Amino acid sequence: MIKFVLMVNRQGQTRLSRYYQPVELSRRAALEADVVRCCLTRKKDQCSFVEYKDFKLVYRQYAALYIVVGVTDTENELSIYELVHNFVEVLDKYFSRVIMFNLDRVHIILDEMIQNGHIVETNKSRILAPLTALDKMADG
Template sequence: MIKFVLMVNRQGQTRLSRYYQPVELGKRAALEADVVRGCLYRKKEECSFVEYKDFKLVYRHYASLYIVVGITESENELSVYELVHNFVEVLDKYFSRVVSPIMFNMDKVHIILDEMIQNGHVVETNHSRILAPLSALDTLAHS
């Protein structure tokens, strides 16, 4: 099961966070800082899977963004690694260039993530099905 998804810039600032298991607000900042420190300062040659407390971290680095996913011990790391790549592909397909317009359209990024993951489980990976609600919203907005 997926516990959380974080999107973080190179400076360690969280740009997106989605929790699928409850974490107290006071503990989120400490958790995010610890997780980000554990992933951002790893060498490129090191594995993208990290054991962390009672769960695992899977992360990928794209341009100036890191996407970190916290998962339970029973979750398949490779499938989550591919899910992260699929998420970035969908973002790239919708926004054309992932990095710059994302920060100004976080509501749409949340919609994309919600179409892919619900209650900590992957429910959709097909790009066109994931983007269908946003296409409908865009059509309504332009009419």
């Protein structure tokens, strides 16, 4: 099961966070800082799967952006690794360049892919269907 998804820049600033299990707001900042420090300090030739406390971290770097997913010990790391890549491909398909000004759309994409900590959709056109409908309504 997926516990959380973070999008973080190289400076360690969280750009997007989505939690699928309740975490207190006061604890989130400390958790995110620790997770980011753990992933950003790793070298490029090291594995993208990290044992962290009572769960695992799966992360990928795309230019200056890191996407970190916290999962339970029973989750398949390679499937999450590919999910991250699929998520980035969907973002790339929908946005031309600037993602950070459209975080509401990124949340919609993430919600179409993951619900209650489980992967529910990986088909790019199905993921983008609600956004396409919203865009048509806004234009019409």
